[in-house]
Amino acid sequence: QILSGCDRRFDVIIAGAGMAGSCCAAALARLGLTIALIDPGPVPNWHPDDYQLRVSALNLASENILKSVDAWPLISTLRVSPFRQIEVWDAESTGRLTFNAADTGLSHLGHIVENIAVTSSLIKRLSATKNVRLWLNDRIEHIDSGTEDLSVRLASGETIVATLLVGADGTASTVRQAAGIELDERQYEHQAIIAHVVTEKLHQETARQRFLPTGPLATLPLSDGRSSIVWSATPELHDTLAALNDEAFAESLTDALEGR
DSSP, X not given: OOOOTTTTEEEEEEEOOSHHHHHHHHHXXXXXXXXXXXXXXXXXXXXXXXXOSOEEEEEHHHHHHHHHTTOHHHHTTSSEEEEOEEEEEETTSSOEEEEEGGGGTOSOSEEEEEHHHHHHHHHHHHHTOTTEEEEXXXXXXXXXXXXXXXXXXXXXXXXXXXXXXXXOSOXXXXXXXXXXXXOOOOOOOOEEEEEEEOOSSOOTTEEEEEEETTEEEEEXXXXXXXXXXXXXXOHHHHHHHHTSOHHHHHHHHHHHTTTO
């Protein structure tokens, strides 16, 4: 497709259609700005039979942002689990914190939501927005910044122009590199185990986190009654845990959470 001069000019180009980039596009579009959203990945597709491992804890502020761009009504029809309490405690001290929604007159503190539920809902809204154009399965090949406007050449061969380019394209950001923004990188010697687990006790819509000497362990309540765990561990512990069978892993997890 050959774009006309009018079709190739936008107010803002956003690189990256993840949760941040898509939400940014939706918010700016509501101001009447013309938006080009580019991402090398396919259209995100939430599936009712495939509970994704990657979930996020969205607090009330995040929910309000998603409501303001009319995405939350779509998200809330998918798999979402409210969390009404948060428990945090430390393995090497008696310190313990509990946050309860009822104590502040709230119905909940937030929701646990699959990342793909957020992105697919945002993209669905953006697809129906007249002043937004999506370039999915496409990527930025070259950025040329002029005195006023900048032009972006895509892998598909198209060139688009805008006055502002937003980089929401992850750790290996093409936009960051083109802007000459340096990155300090270091290894923090931790690896995470992510899983969904069935627990003997009900999760009671409570998010829990215990700080262990080897790294934090979090459990998040899911809508089907299971819990999502994110266990950050040293490489040695990670390898040990990853080699365990289900029964042995469950015992280690129970011990790490003190049976909660």
